[in-house]
Amino acid sequence: MTAVKITVNGQAFEHNVPDNTLLVSFIRETLGLTGTHVGCDTSQCGACVVHIDGRSVKACTMLAAQADGSEITTIEGIANGDELHPMQKAFHENHGLQCGYCTPGMVMSAIELVGENKKLTEKQIREGLEGNICRCTGYHNIVKSVQAAAHEMDI
Amino acid sequence: MRWISKMSESAIKYGIGALDRRIENRKVLIGECRHTDEVNRKVQLLAYSLHPNVAHNGTAKAALKIGVKEI
Ligand code: FES
Ligand code: FES
Numbered sequence: 001m002t003a004v005k006i007t008v009n010g011q012a013f014e015h016n017v018p019d020n021t022l023l024v025s026f027i028r029e030t031l032g033l034t035g036t037h038v039g040c041d042t043s044q045c046g047a048c049v050v051h052i053d054g055r056s057v058k059a060c061t062m063l064a065a066q067a068d069g070s071e072i073t074t075i076e077g078i079a080n081g082d083e084l085h086p087m088q089k090a091f092h093e094n095h096g097l098q099c100g101y102c103t104p105g106m107v108m109s110a111i112e113l114v115g116e117n118k119k120l121t122e123k124q125i126r127e128g129l130e131g132n133i134c135r136c137t138g139y140h141n142i143v144k145s146v147q148a149a150a151h152e153m154d155i
Numbered sequence: 156m157r158w159i160s161k162m163s164e165s166a167i168k169y170g171i172g173a174l175d176r177r178i179e180n181r182k183v184l185i186g187e188c189r190h191t192d193e194v195n196r197k198v199q200l201l202a203y204s205l206h207p208n209v210a211h212n213g214t215a216k217a218a219l220k221i222g223v224k225e226i
Contacts, residue, residue: 034193035186075186088184100183107184 002065008033009077017064023057024048026064027074035075035104039133046132049105050074056112058105058131075104078111086152087111087145096145098136106132110146118154120146 002021005014008031015030022041027033027050039047041060048059051073078085084092087107097103106129113128114120120128125146126139134142182188 033186034189037190038192075184079185084181084184092180092184097180097183100180100188101190103183104186 002068004064004068006064006067006070006072008072009074019063019065021064022060023050023062023064023067024059026067027059027072030064033074033076037101037104039101039105044133045102046105046109046129047102049108049132051108051112054112056109073108075107078107085111087114087149090145090149090152091142094141094145094148096137096141102132102134102136106134106142110142110149114146114150114153118150120150122147 001016002019003014003016004021004026005012007013008027013031015026017026017030021030024036024038024041027036028038036050036059037047038060039045043058043061046058049056050059051057052067052070054071079088085107087110091097091103091107096106109129109132110125113125117124122143125143129139129142129146179188
């Protein structure tokens with residue numbers, strides 16, 4: 001067993017978990033934050049993306065123990081009360097989701113992408129989200145949502 | 156370059172195929188939606204479908220051995 005001390009969405013947690021617990025399992029099963037999804041479990045789909053110390057990371061690619069001491073933000077932690085984060089709002093307004101399975105990961109990846117460069121071209125958005133797979137939307141409205149959010153976050 | 160729709164503003168808002176802001180979007184966007192994988196009742200019926208990738212009944216036999224009932 002390993003003791004894992006982390007801060008998730010501003011709240012401190014400490015749990016003893018088996019050494020081989022994946023970070024995504026820790027988030028979903030130990031902490032009960034099921035907004036972060038598991039699509040593949042093998043680092044391909046991006047449904048499990050969370051922010052670790054401000055960087056987007058696929059939570060199925062690392063162990064909970066490796067995240068010990070870090071600050072994590074999940075999809076549950078980006079809205080400000082009732083007010084959605086500009087990226088969530090843009091996905092809502094531009095119909096950037098259908099079934100919503102990929103959405104938490106998409107939103108978390110897109111936030112980091114836009115945080116690095118608010119003047120993204122369509123090509124850069126498509127390339128930046130290459131690690132996130134959506135089976136529903138054909139990506140068109142996702143790209144549109146990210147562009148709208150980038151515009152909003154740039155003001 | 157920003158993505159620009161070829162549809163007019165009014166067509167986007169009100170026409171056929173207009174984007175609809177679904178009420179369930181919010182739940183999904185804030186991480187509160189539930190998927191079947193998250194339903195875990197104490198007495199819950201689980202069904203697995205086993206499909207061999209070769210024409211062979213070995214998979215079916217193995218499944219029977221580990222207590223799976225043939226349906
Ligand atoms: S579940 Fe992590 S990349 Fe698919
Ligand atoms: S909205 Fe269904 S997988 Fe992306």
